[in-house]
Amino acid sequence: MKECIFSKLVGSQIMRIRPYRPGRPLEEVKREFGLKKVIKLASNENPLGPSAKAIQAIRDCVSQIYFYPDGSGRELKEALAQKLSLDSQNIILGNGSDEIVSMIAQVFLRRGDNAIMATPSFLMYEIDANLSQARIMSVPLKDFKIDLERMIRAVTPKTRVVFIANPNNPTGTIVKGEEVDRFVSRLPENVLVVFDEAYYEYVEAEDFPQTLDLARNHPNIIVLRTFSKIYGLAGLRIGYGVAGKEIIDILNRVRSPFNVNFLAQVAAIASLTDQEQVRRSRQLIREEKKFLYSHLRKLELFFVPTEANFILIEVGKKTKEVEYRLLEKGIIVRGMRAYDLPQFIRVSIGTREQNKEFIGELQAILSS
Ligand SMILES: Cc1ncc(COP(=O)(O)O)c(C=O)c1O
Secondary structure (H helix, E strand, O other): OOOOHHHHHHOHHHHOOOOOOOOOOHHHHHHHHOOOOOEEOOOOOOOOOOOHHHHHHHHHHHHHOOOOOOOOOHHHHHHHHHHHOOOHHHEEEEOOHHHHHHHHHHHHOOOOOEEEEEEOOOOHHHHHHHHOOOEEEEEEOEOOEOOHHHHHHOOOOOEEEEEEEOOOOOOOOOOOHHHHHHHHHHOOOOOEEEEEOOOHHHOOOOOOOOHHHHHHHOOOEEEEEEOOOOOOOHHHOOEEEEEOHHHHHHHHOOOOOOOOOHHHHHHHHHHHOOHHHHHHHHHHHHHHHHHHHHHHHHOOOOEEOOOOOEEEEEOHHHHHHHHHHHHHOOEEOEEOHHHOOOOEEEEEOOOHHHHHHHHHHHHHHHHO
């Protein structure tokens, strides 16, 4: 069979894309290493799982799955609108917030346009911008933080979209309210800024930007949030975006008709009624963050203080070996080579038991 025909046809922009590599699934690691128990600390999921109300709502509705879902997600959008004090016409639902990132790239980026993003940051921005044949302007982090000053200086007449993960993945750092206010006031009105707040609910800092308020007054802002992280619904794939009506209307033109499945909608609606689950999850991460910090300090490892539910840790030249030996012990963490941080691992914060196991194994590996 002749090869390379289609690679040539799709062109170098597509062929340059490095496919997104998610954290390894539990079952795969169990099979490969012959393990009974595996702890997954690789994809920033909620170790406490979803709300019991979400599980019950799914059980109650599961026999209805032969119907198509509500393509407009009306009930969920109304629940979100009420919770966030806005109009449901300001909301778009996505099959995960990453689907909304794709929609944004699809409609706002054309060949030759510029998309600005931090590096390293959430990898989907680059993949989606490449798909749209846009030019990527990567702005390096400064002290592990997104450098808004350099980002604003990177804006040209060709810039169409700026992606800002806040907290940033994989560093867990934030940009603050006043920095964001300054940034937005200097951004041309025809540049869309995406504040991706997947880890918003975990943030402890008091000066975190009030982006929903900003979006009310700036039609060029979209805020993305998700049910995958603190709400513990990652496997169902559901996230949402909040923006002015014009942006939402544009995005709805490329949204596929039933992009958010029925059970995801049902579970998300039920989850919103259980803010106790959110509080408990936030509390766990706050306590466990301190536990991990203190042990990482004892191990004399550099780490980046986090506002999210994961920690970026420098383990040095042996990163690949550390990652592999943790895997052998049934602990999945994320090596950061794809993020050009080859000496680091990113570890999701787990329960006390999981964190203890992680620290114990890490210590054993590093001292062997
Ligand atoms: C910064 C950031 N944005 C978006 C996502 C995607 O979330 P979702 O599961 O809603 O697609 C992630 C997931 O890891 C993330 O880290």
